[in-house]
Every structure is written in C-alpha cells, then in structure tokens.
Amino acid sequence: MSEQKLLIGAHAPFWHTGDSITKKNLNLIIAALPAAIYGIWMYGMPALRVLTLSVGCAMLWELIMNLIMKRPISIGDASAAFIGLVFGMMLPATAPFWIILVGTFIAIVVGKQIYGGIGCNPFNPVLVAMAMLLLSWKDVIDFNAALVNYDFGFNMFYPLSAVKSFGASAVSNYNLHSLFMGKQAGGIGAVFGIGLLIGGVYLILRGYIKWEISLSFLLGIYITAYLFHIHNPEKYAIPLFHIVTGYTLLGAFFLAPEDSSSPVNLIPKIIYGAGAGVLIVLIRNIGAFVDGTVFAILIMNVANPMFDKIRPKVL
Amino acid sequence: MFKRPFFKLIKPRFRYASLKDEVSVTEISLPDKAILLLEKSEVRPSELQGYIGKRIKTGQIINLRETDLVSPVTGVVLKISQYTGYLNVSYYALHIQIEEDEIEAPSEDYIPYSLPGIKNLKLLFGFNPPINHAIVMAVDTDLLVTTNQVCFKNRLDHIKNGISFITQRAKIGNISFVLFPELIKYAEELECKYHILKSIYPNSLPKLIVKDILKKHIPAGKEPEDMGVAFLSSEAVANMGVFYRGEWSFDKFITFIDKDYSITHIKARIGTPIHHILSQLGIEIEQGDRIIFGGPMRGKTIYSLDTPIDYETDAIFIQDSSEIISYSDTHCINCGECIKVCPVNVPVNMLVRLLENGLFEEAAKQYGLLSCIECGLCSYVCIARIPVFQYIMLGKYELSKMGE
Known part of the structure; x- marks a missing residue:
C-alpha cells in the first residue's frame, strides 16, 4: 500500500513449545x-x-x-x-x-x-x-562364549540361556535382586536393570517416550510369563525373571517406543506394546532363540501401520 | 511464550486470559489518513473510481455491487490502491484524508453490512438455511485476548439493546450467551440464557461449542451457520444495540499485546492504520518483529504498517524477533504429540504426510482435513517443527479452489 518498510509475515501459530x-x-x-x-x-x-x-x-x-x-x-x-x-x-x-x-x-x-x-x-x-x-x-552375540574370560564373583552364565537349557530350576542359581542391580552377564548396557528403569521413568516423566507402550510391553511379558509359569512351574521361569534379564528393560524403554516404527493412537499403542511382550515370552519359552526381544519388536514394527488404523472418530 | 515444562506427563493446557480487575480503555485519536478495505469480489473498480476526490461523511452509505460500505470516517477520498490479505483475498484500499466528523444518522429500515465486531451482519437476515439460534460470545477465541470479555462487562446496556435488535429486527428468538465462570454475575444482570465454558483453549472455538454445548454434530466441511447457528461476538451485539437506538458506532475495541506481554485495551476507529496506533502508544517496531492481528495461536501477521483496523480485528499482538521460532522441513517422526493434543481427533500424523505431498483430496476424504477446527495446537507441539497448521490451511485453500 505504500513505500514503507515491510514486516515479516508468517502463519499462525506464533508460539512453539521450543522442543526439537x-x-x-x-x-x-x-x-x-x-x-x-x-x-x-x-x-x-x-x-x-x-x-x-x-x-x-x-x-x-x-x-x-x-x-x-x-x-x-x-x-x-x-x-x-x-x-x-x-x-x-x-x-x-x-x-x-x-x-x-x-x-x-x-x-x-x-x-x-x-x-x-x-x-x-x-x-x-x-x-x-x-x-x-x-x-x-x-x-x-553369544554372551556365554563372549564373556568367558570375565569373573566378577557372581554367576556369569547368561540367565536366559540357563533357563532355556535347564528349565525353571536354573532360576534358583540367580538372585532376582542382584540380577536387577546388574550382576549378570549380558550386553554392556542391557544388564543394569535399575539404571534402565531410572532412565525410562525419566523419559516418561519428561514426555519423551510413549509410556503406554513401555507399560503394556512390561505387562504383556509379565502376564504371558505368569501363564506359562502356572501351567508348568518346572519348565518355565517366574515372570519377574523375564523382566530383569536379557534385553527386556532396554526394549521397554529404548527400543519398543521408537517413534517412527511404533503407533501413535492409544489402543494401537497398547496392542503394540502388549503384543511385543507376549511374543518375547513365546520366543524365549518355546521359540528357537534365547532372547526374543529383537524379533518380537521387529514383528510388531511390521504390523504397526495396520494397528494405527484403529483410531478415534474425527470431531 | 509458554515453553515446554520440564516434566510433561499431560498435554499442554492453556488457560484463556480472564478479566479480574476493572479495565480502562484507552481511546486512540483519529488518524490523519484512514484506509478502508473492500473485498475485490464485492466491488467493481468503476464504482469506486467515481469517489476519488469526493468528500464522504461518517455514516454515509456507499452502494456497491454485492455490499454497501458505510463510511466510518469523514473525509476526502485520496486514492484507491490494492492489498492482498490472508488466503490470497484481494482488497481495494480506499485512502481517506480525515476531516472533522460529520455524521449522517442511519435510516430506520437500513441494515448495514458490517459493524465493529462482525464482518457480515447480513448473515442474520435471509441466510439459507435461516439462522434460528444466535450464540453471543462473551469469550475470546484466542489466548491473551480479552476484547469480547471487556465488551461484555463494560457495555451491558448496549448488549441489552443488541438483544432487542436480534429478536425484533432479525426475528431470532433463541439467543444464548457463552461465558467463562468469572462473568456469570453480569449474565445474571442481563437475565439471559447462558452456557458456562471451561477456560481452557480451544474450548471457545465455535465448532467445539456446537459439539460440546449444543451436542450437535457438524459434518466435515460445514460451518455452524449451515446448521442454523450464528456466532456473534459480544462486541458485535453491543454495536447492534447502539445501531438499534439510531446511532452509529465505528469504534473497534482491541486488546493490544506488547512485546513484553503487557496488555492495553484500546478503542480505535475502523480504518485507523496500525502505525498510528503504535505511535499513539509510543511503541517502536524493529526489524524482524512481527505484528499479528489476533492472538498467538490463530492470529494473522500483517506485512505493512499501513494495514488498517478492520471490523474483526480483536487484538494486536507484537512479537519480538527473539521469540520467533522458525519451522523446519524435517519429516514427521511419528512421536504422536499432535494426536494427543488435537481436540477433534484428527489423525494429524497421517494428514501431514499427505499434505506434504499435495494429496489434498485424499487428505479430506480419509484423514479429516475438513474437520480441523483450526486451533493451531498441532504446530505448537510439533517436535520436528513441521508447519502443520500451515499445511492444513494450504490444503483447505487448495480444496476450495478446486471446488470453484
């Protein structure tokens, strides 16, 4: 309209959380x-x-x-x-x-x-x-072979291999509390249960991961393992053992809630998390692999776009 | 600016600004030159050319093709220029050299096209389908803005007359008010029907009011007017009241939000250019600042200091250059923040993927593009800083062009 200096234009909204x-x-x-x-x-x-x-x-x-x-x-x-x-x-x-x-x-x-x-x-x-x-x-990746030269004064046999080979009786060789505190063989950053839990809770409180996935994932593992255990307590380990060993906690907080491969709507998130949890225990208890976390979450990744079709009605 | 809190378990909750104390309204004097905007689609240039050099009076009716312009000022028309606004709407701008007010009173049966607070008053008269429910908004539709609340509180007498205007002249019997709990006592003084609204953004957006308070379903792409519900600002109703008494009111109440978020309530004549208001308030604009007509979530930036106050300019928000966050062209990372925050459950994560690729029709058909109520929260929370709201408005604009 006139020769005055022009201002900078932009579209609303003009505020942002500042997150990136x-x-x-x-x-x-x-x-x-x-x-x-x-x-x-x-x-x-x-x-x-x-x-x-x-x-x-x-x-x-x-x-x-x-x-x-x-x-x-x-x-x-x-x-x-x-x-x-x-x-x-x-x-x-x-x-x-x-x-x-x-x-x-x-x-x-x-x-x-x-x-x-x-x-x-x-x-x-x-x-x-x-x-x-x-x-x-x-x-x-076989932890028993890889860590054969290490001795920290606790049972260095990979816990999941132990139950796979010797059944639930092997659990008695481990102390759940010390497993949770990191006294077990395994991946460098996958054994320290309490550290992973603190990290996970931090992320949930700060809103950086989808907490519904973490929670349903852990519940899925717990419930499935519990069902296996009451069906045959000799053969299948107690549910808490599954929670504190292998990649479980790393999976719950750092792998399963990965943004782009996981759903965004509430019900799909719960199905996705719980489904991964169920599959992990299935693979561990009756499958071919010692730990099922990797394949279980990958399988749920494949199904993710289908789950996300379940969404609330618009307006 | 409301930044992300350190702990963030629930989605962001914005409260609307509310009035606690008495409000004093600063009056802005008449400028030397005023500018009136007329939508190009409603005017023939030849009609306007004839007015150049002529003197028009306050309240004088200028008949145009689709509309009438009631001049809000007295003065000589200097020239006509062009202006392009939001969503590519083109305007003719009438530049007027202001003289002392000489008022032409409105005639009995005349209905003006616009009054301060409402752009299209004809909506109440002979709209198809006919309007049978008028909802008066004593709330504002954006954060920080309190214009309608101020008008409701300070202009109750005018509003009473405005209700008579709506019932007598527009023959709409069903009138109700929407307000925040703080203003109930004023509504009781009016003895009118009212709905209480929770003071959380974006509850006051018309489509949400229809859904939550009237419990009606609005089909995608339809407006409340299509269902016989008209939303009127309390300021518009107050000005209808003034008009019903046989006077004109051309002053627009505006919430002025400065860079430091200090708020001044001002009253300026329609057509006052923004630079005049800034100089009256003693505010300097620097390179890179934004001037926004409206609030922080739904306002529209202007690009020229000559832009005039229009009938629906409820707020002026000056944003400092240091507060501006730029958007990025990163992909959606599917974090789900927008899904959590969307008040009408639009699958924003899918929508934005289609909109980025120009698939507007599919976006409307499958992912609720036309159900968006335009609150802007999805852009606000987007961690990848995708201009989501911009894409949505682009999609809606392109679809409306396709329909033509």
Missing part, C-alpha cells in the same frame, strides 16, 4: 547413560571401546549417507548417535571392531537412511542390525 528432535535425542542419550556407564565400570576399557566405536561409526555412516544422497547433514539431530549408543549397549564388551562397523552400517544405512532418514524407517534401526547379527554371526 535434537533435544529429544539428547534426552534419550542422557537416559541411556546410567546403564551404559555401569557397563563401562564393570568391563572397563573394552566396553568403552565398543560404545565409542559404535556411536562414532553410526554418526560416520549417517554423514556418508547424507553426502552420497545429497541430503542435508543430519548428524546434528543426535539420532544417529542414539542409535549407535543403543546398538553398542546391546553388544558384549568383547565384540570385535568389524561387527560394530557392520552392525552400525546395517542400522544406519539399511535400517534408516535408505527409507529416507529420520521418521521414515518402518523398523527400529537398532533391531534391524541386531537381527542381522543374530542370524549371521550368532557366536559373536
């Missing part, structure tokens, strides 16, 4: 740290080597893919770092360097970038990598 993907991922990393630090404290340098290499490689693959695909550099959003960290936390401290290199490649490139990067992955990238390792290099 970077902040969210940094919080996820912070929440994962207690468990990771416990692993480093327990295994020392080898564990630190695995975690740093894993985070570094994941970020490097992301950067390389950004450059190849001519996309904006996205390592700043800390998503690759988080994937690297969680992947490292699932490995034994003795994991060779090449398995980390290959694993992070699968996670970042196959699991995430080829679908278009953050938000586009239909599966949890960490679990894609872990599934590949479990199928291709089973021995490397």
Whole structure:
C-alpha cells in the first residue's frame, strides 16, 4: 500500500513449545547413560571401546549417507548417535571392531537412511542390525562364549540361556535382586536393570517416550510369563525373571517406543506394546532363540501401520 | 511464550486470559489518513473510481455491487490502491484524508453490512438455511485476548439493546450467551440464557461449542451457520444495540499485546492504520518483529504498517524477533504429540504426510482435513517443527479452489 518498510509475515501459530528432535535425542542419550556407564565400570576399557566405536561409526555412516544422497547433514539431530549408543549397549564388551562397523552400517544405512532418514524407517534401526547379527554371526552375540574370560564373583552364565537349557530350576542359581542391580552377564548396557528403569521413568516423566507402550510391553511379558509359569512351574521361569534379564528393560524403554516404527493412537499403542511382550515370552519359552526381544519388536514394527488404523472418530 | 515444562506427563493446557480487575480503555485519536478495505469480489473498480476526490461523511452509505460500505470516517477520498490479505483475498484500499466528523444518522429500515465486531451482519437476515439460534460470545477465541470479555462487562446496556435488535429486527428468538465462570454475575444482570465454558483453549472455538454445548454434530466441511447457528461476538451485539437506538458506532475495541506481554485495551476507529496506533502508544517496531492481528495461536501477521483496523480485528499482538521460532522441513517422526493434543481427533500424523505431498483430496476424504477446527495446537507441539497448521490451511485453500 505504500513505500514503507515491510514486516515479516508468517502463519499462525506464533508460539512453539521450543522442543526439537535434537533435544529429544539428547534426552534419550542422557537416559541411556546410567546403564551404559555401569557397563563401562564393570568391563572397563573394552566396553568403552565398543560404545565409542559404535556411536562414532553410526554418526560416520549417517554423514556418508547424507553426502552420497545429497541430503542435508543430519548428524546434528543426535539420532544417529542414539542409535549407535543403543546398538553398542546391546553388544558384549568383547565384540570385535568389524561387527560394530557392520552392525552400525546395517542400522544406519539399511535400517534408516535408505527409507529416507529420520521418521521414515518402518523398523527400529537398532533391531534391524541386531537381527542381522543374530542370524549371521550368532557366536559373536553369544554372551556365554563372549564373556568367558570375565569373573566378577557372581554367576556369569547368561540367565536366559540357563533357563532355556535347564528349565525353571536354573532360576534358583540367580538372585532376582542382584540380577536387577546388574550382576549378570549380558550386553554392556542391557544388564543394569535399575539404571534402565531410572532412565525410562525419566523419559516418561519428561514426555519423551510413549509410556503406554513401555507399560503394556512390561505387562504383556509379565502376564504371558505368569501363564506359562502356572501351567508348568518346572519348565518355565517366574515372570519377574523375564523382566530383569536379557534385553527386556532396554526394549521397554529404548527400543519398543521408537517413534517412527511404533503407533501413535492409544489402543494401537497398547496392542503394540502388549503384543511385543507376549511374543518375547513365546520366543524365549518355546521359540528357537534365547532372547526374543529383537524379533518380537521387529514383528510388531511390521504390523504397526495396520494397528494405527484403529483410531478415534474425527470431531 | 509458554515453553515446554520440564516434566510433561499431560498435554499442554492453556488457560484463556480472564478479566479480574476493572479495565480502562484507552481511546486512540483519529488518524490523519484512514484506509478502508473492500473485498475485490464485492466491488467493481468503476464504482469506486467515481469517489476519488469526493468528500464522504461518517455514516454515509456507499452502494456497491454485492455490499454497501458505510463510511466510518469523514473525509476526502485520496486514492484507491490494492492489498492482498490472508488466503490470497484481494482488497481495494480506499485512502481517506480525515476531516472533522460529520455524521449522517442511519435510516430506520437500513441494515448495514458490517459493524465493529462482525464482518457480515447480513448473515442474520435471509441466510439459507435461516439462522434460528444466535450464540453471543462473551469469550475470546484466542489466548491473551480479552476484547469480547471487556465488551461484555463494560457495555451491558448496549448488549441489552443488541438483544432487542436480534429478536425484533432479525426475528431470532433463541439467543444464548457463552461465558467463562468469572462473568456469570453480569449474565445474571442481563437475565439471559447462558452456557458456562471451561477456560481452557480451544474450548471457545465455535465448532467445539456446537459439539460440546449444543451436542450437535457438524459434518466435515460445514460451518455452524449451515446448521442454523450464528456466532456473534459480544462486541458485535453491543454495536447492534447502539445501531438499534439510531446511532452509529465505528469504534473497534482491541486488546493490544506488547512485546513484553503487557496488555492495553484500546478503542480505535475502523480504518485507523496500525502505525498510528503504535505511535499513539509510543511503541517502536524493529526489524524482524512481527505484528499479528489476533492472538498467538490463530492470529494473522500483517506485512505493512499501513494495514488498517478492520471490523474483526480483536487484538494486536507484537512479537519480538527473539521469540520467533522458525519451522523446519524435517519429516514427521511419528512421536504422536499432535494426536494427543488435537481436540477433534484428527489423525494429524497421517494428514501431514499427505499434505506434504499435495494429496489434498485424499487428505479430506480419509484423514479429516475438513474437520480441523483450526486451533493451531498441532504446530505448537510439533517436535520436528513441521508447519502443520500451515499445511492444513494450504490444503483447505487448495480444496476450495478446486471446488470453484
């Protein structure tokens, strides 16, 4: 209308929570740290080597893919770092360097970038990598073989292998309380139950993960394991044993609620979480694998778009 | 700005601004030059050309093709320019050199097209389907804004006359008020029917009122008017009351929200350019600031300091450049915040994927694009900073273009 200086225009709303993907991922990393630090404290340098290499490689693959695909550099959003960290936390401290290199490649490139990067992955990238390792290099992930040279003064036989081979009687060799406090063999960052729980509660309170998924996931495991246990107490372990061993707690708070591969509506979230929990116990108790977390969540990832069709009526 | 709290178990809950103390209204003097906006679709340029150089009086009726313009000021028409507003609506802008007011009283049976607070008063007369329920909003539809509450509290006498106008002239018998609990005593003074609204955003949006209070279902893409319900601001009703007594009222009440969120209630003549208000209040605008007509969730930015106060400019919100958060082009990460916050259960996460790719028809058919009530909360909470509300409005705009 006149020659005056023009103002900056924009569309409503003019407020924002101030939240961002970077902040969210940094919080996820912070929440994962207690468990990771416990692993480093327990295994020392080898564990630190695995975690740093894993985070570094994941970020490097992301950067390389950004450059190849001519996309904006996205390592700043800390998503690759988080994937690297969680992947490292699932490995034994003795994991060779090449398995980390290959694993992070699968996670970042196959699991995430080829679908278009953050938000586009239909599966949890960490679990894609872990599934590949479990199928291709089973021995490397076998905690009994990997941690044979470590002795911390507690039972170093991988608890889930013990119940798989010897039935529920093996549970008596373990103390549930010390299992929860991290006195067990397993992944670097997967054994410290209390640390994972604190991290998970922190994330739930801060609203960074879908708490419905975590809760229904744990309930799904508990109830299914309980049913197995009352059906045959000799053969199947008590439900709490399933909660504190293997990747359960890592899965509940850091793997299953991964944003893009999990549903957003209330009922689908509950079905998804509970379904993953049920599948884990099925795989552990009657399936071929020692721990079912990886495949159970992956299967639910596949079904996720179908679940999310269940949604409330608009207006 | 309301930032995310450290702990966030429940979805954000915004309370509307409420009036606790008595409010004093600052009167803005008449500017030297006023600007009147006329929608291009309602006017032929030739009709307007004839007025250049002529003097028009306050209250003088200028007959146009689709509408009438009742001049809110007295003065000489200097020139006609063009202006483009929100959603690509084009206007002619009539520049008027202001002189001292000379008032032409309204004739008995005349109904003006607009009054301060309501752009289209003809809605109450012969709209199809006929309006049978008038809801008077003593609440405001955006955060921080209290214009309608102030008008309700301070202009009860005018509102009483306004009710007579609606019942006598528009022949609408069913009138009810919508208000927050703080204002009940004023409603009781009016002896009218009223509904109490919980003071939580976005409860006061018309479609939600129809759904929650009238318990009626609005089909997607329909407006409350299509169901015979008209929403009138309390300011509009007060001005109808003034008009019913045989006078004009061309002053618009405005909530002025400064950069530091201090609030001034002002009263300015329709057509007053924004720069005049800023200079009267002694407010400096700097490079990069935003001037928003309306509140923080649903307002519209203006791009020129010449933009005039219009009939429905309830608030002016000045946002400091340091408070501006820019949007990004990241993908939706499916975190589900928008789903939690949407008051009408629109599957925003799916909707935005379609809208980003221009699939507007499918978005309307499958994912409730046209059911959106335009509260803006999805953009507010979006962690990926996707301009969700913008995409939704773009989708609605494109669909309306396709329909033409």
